Amino acid sequence: MKTQLLILACSSFILFGCNKNTASQNAKNSTETQAASETKAIDPDRQQLMDELAEYKDNPDIPPVQEKLARAYYDMLKTGGGDLEEIRGFISELQDTEQAAVEQAAQQETPSANEQFEIRIRTITGSDATQHFGPTVIHKLEIISLNDASTTITGIKINRGNCPTGTADHYQNMGYGTVAGVFIRCDPQNIREVTLTTANGEYTFNMNGQ
Incomplete structure (x- = not known):
């Protein structure tokens, strides 16, 4: 009889220990998931800049230096770094360069209308x-x-x-x-x-x- 009680007590202790470890592991996983979720959250301003940079960071039509810098800024924003005003200025320069290229192409395609x-x-x-x-x-x-x-x-x-x-x-x-x-x-x-x-x-x- 004493042997059966001893076996029952040991089983309960092992089961309680396993449940405790499982609960602890679940709590740890939940904390890590919440932390990962908070890390991935990006504020709207950064997200907007990332969206604008997305079309430039792998664009072979812009100079390689600008393409490389666009990729670097994109990665900075993604990890929460980078100066937002500096990145906005860079994007503005890219847009101006792009617009100038479009206008130049239009002038080359359209004969000059300047008559004398x-x-x-x-x-x-x-x-x-x-x-x-x-x-x-x-x-x-x-x-x-x-x-x-x-x-x-x-x-x-x-x-x-x-x-x-x-x-x-x-x-x-x-x-x-x-x-x-x-x-x-x-x-x-x-x-x-x-x-x-x-x-x-x-x-x-x-x-x-x-």
């Missing part, structure tokens, strides 16, 4: 004037194309539309040196501004009363 013209006013007298309008003296605005590529003038405005114009001629498919003309119906000495419109843009010339 020479503007002058010619006075027609005598029989030439009589042939067109009857008066002995008329004035004509002449536009000389200085462009190798063919261009067509789609609009002519003098003094912002305050100087009336007559018929225009030779203004289509103008090559280099081609002269287009339009008769003007105001005193040429009062002309201060001429604006030409083409398919590629609008160009304004200051005449200074010539």
